[in-house]
Amino acid sequence: MSAGRVAVIGVGVLGACVGWNLARLGADVILIDAGGPGEGVTNWSFSWVNASNKTERRSYFDLNVAGIDAHRELAGAIGPDPWWFPTGHLRWADDPTALFAKAELLARSGYRVEVCTGAEVCRRFEPALALPAEAPVLYYPDEAWVHGRHLVGRLVGEAVAAGAELRSGVAVREIGVDADGSVRTVALSDGSRLDVDIVVNAAGPSAAGIAGLLGRTFPMRREPGVVTRLACTQVPIHRAMHAPHIELRPDGADSVVLHSREIDALIDTGKEPAELARLLHESARRVVPVLGDFPVAQARVVERPIPADGFPSVGAVPSVPGYYEAVTHSGITLGPVLGRLLAAEIVTGQRDELLADFRPERFDRP
Numbered sequence: 207m208s209a210g211r212v213a214v215i216g217v218g219v220l221g222a223c224v225g226w227n228l229a230r231l232g233a234d235v236i237l238i239d240a241g242g243p244g245e246g247v248t249n250w251s252f253s254w255v256n257a258s259n260k261t262e263r264r265s266y267f268d269l270n271v272a273g274i275d276a277h278r279e280l281a282g283a284i285g286p287d288p289w290w291f292p293t294g295h296l297r298w299a300d301d302p303t304a305l306f307a308k309a310e311l312l313a314r315s316g317y318r319v320e321v322c323t324g325a326e327v328c329r330r331f332e333p334a335l336a337l338p339a340e341a342p343v344l345y346y347p348d349e350a351w352v353h354g355r356h357l358v359g360r361l362v363g364e365a366v367a368a369g370a371e372l373r374s375g376v377a378v379r380e381i382g383v384d385a386d387g388s389v390r391t392v393a394l395s396d397g398s399r400l401d402v403d404i405v406v407n408a409a410g411p412s413a414a415g416i417a418g419l420l421g422r423t424f425p426m427r428r429e430p431g432v433v434t435r436l437a438c439t440q441v442p443i444h445r446a447m448h449a450p451h452i453e454l455r456p457d458g459a460d461s462v463v464l465h466s467r468e469i470d471a472l473i474d475t476g477k478e479p480a481e482l483a484r485l486l487h488e489s490a491r492r493v494v495p496v497l498g499d500f501p502v503a504q505a506r507v508v509e510r511p512i513p514a515d516g517f518p519s520v521g522a523v524p525s526v527p528g529y530y531e532a533v534t535h536s537g538i539t540l541g542p543v544l545g546r547l548l549a550a551e552i553v554t555g556q557r558d559e560l561l562a563d564f565r566p567e568r569f570d571r572p
């Protein structure tokens with residue numbers, strides 16, 4: 207079955223995963239980004255691939271487990287370099303009671319988790335950590351982190367090699383429909399107009415604006431986060447981790463990324479990004495003292511792309527023929543699985559059961 211011409215609006219991790227899968231299925235794809243591919247939220251993410259933090263609803267947990275599996279398959283298909291880091295995840299807390307209760311439930315459902323002591327962690331995994339020897343630490347061996355910008359670069363390169371077209375630095379300004387309301391054209395900020403049969407809204411935090419071009423109200427939640435990069439002459443950590451008050455991960459050969467929900471909560475108090483970065487750096491050096499020697503290189507406040515109920519909005523919107531959404535938080539974890547399922551739905555019309563709870567039409571109900 208041919209889908210006709212598909213315009214993917216937004217080339218972050220979601221748009222790149224949808225576009226790559228569409229190109230593999232032989233669809234006629236054009237990838238459009240207002241900036242550079244992978245330079246949106248995808249470049250300012252903690253980028254932890256996990257399902258252990260997604261236990262609020264069974265179907266959401268299952269989708270995230272499928273997300274981890276899809277990353278492994280993707281690494282098999284395109285190679286792991288330089289984006290896939292399946293190095294597991296470490297997690298500990300000042301009061302570990304809740305973390306350990308959850309870990310026990312996860313272990314009972316077959317999700318792999320090990321309990322270590324601080325001394326073991328320093329010996330086996332992370333010698334640079336300042337961890338009390340007896341501190342209990344959870345190790346999730348099947349979790350990972352992803353270099354989002356590099357992943358997008360790989361997928362876009364492969365999609366273009368397979369025949370997709372890339373238009374970067376141009377924004378979608380209008381979406382035209384025909385008499386029966388079906389998508390027909392997209393108008394771009396450079397004055398051009400493209401004939402299309404399908405559009406995929408993968409515009410991340412700008413997704414509500416793209417939906418609005420079609421008269422659709424797509425409610426999104428505001429939840430900004432602040433991410434900081436340290437410039438390191440030598441990266442002293444080897445995996446992503448949640449320590450008390452701070453999350454840390456490597457970011458390639460010369461950088462470490464810092465994030466904390468506690469610091470995110472200060473964004474609306476009016477503190478400058480530089481001050482938020484200083485607070486993140488202070489927390490990080492308590493966990494990895496040598497990080498105190500490395501300067502803050504970048505700090506950015508970004509909006510998470512979160513539909514109002516907190517869950518993904520993925521699939522066809524039946525009230526607008528030819529219009530699909532691919533909008534979610536946890537998009538690093540979910541990109542590869544959502545890209546595969548959505549591309550198959552566009553090309554074959556088959557709706558996968560894994561997406562049953564995450565259909566866009568739930569926002570149409572009064």
Ligand SMILES: Cc1cc2nc3c(=O)[nH]c(=O)nc-3n(C[C@H](O)[C@H](O)[C@H](O)COP(=O)(O)OP(=O)(O)OC[C@H]3O[C@@H](n4cnc5c(N)ncnc54)[C@H](O)[C@@H]3O)c2cc1C
Pocket residue numbers: 215216217218219220221238239240241242243244245246247248249250251252253254255256376377378379408409410411412416430431432433465508509510511532533534535536537538539540
């Ligand atoms: C602080 C923070 C921590 C996070 N931690 C994690 C984590 O640990 N694990 C995890 O799985 N997820 C995490 N996330 C979420 C994850 O990063 C996002 O869900 C994911 O990156 C979203 O990707 P995207 O492709 O939807 O959006 P983006 O990467 O923002 O891509 C959207 C693209 O659309 C383009 N665009 C916008 N408007 C237009 C237009 N009109 N025309 C053309 N193009 C347009 C933009 O230029 C942009 O490139 C985190 C997010 C934040 C902010």
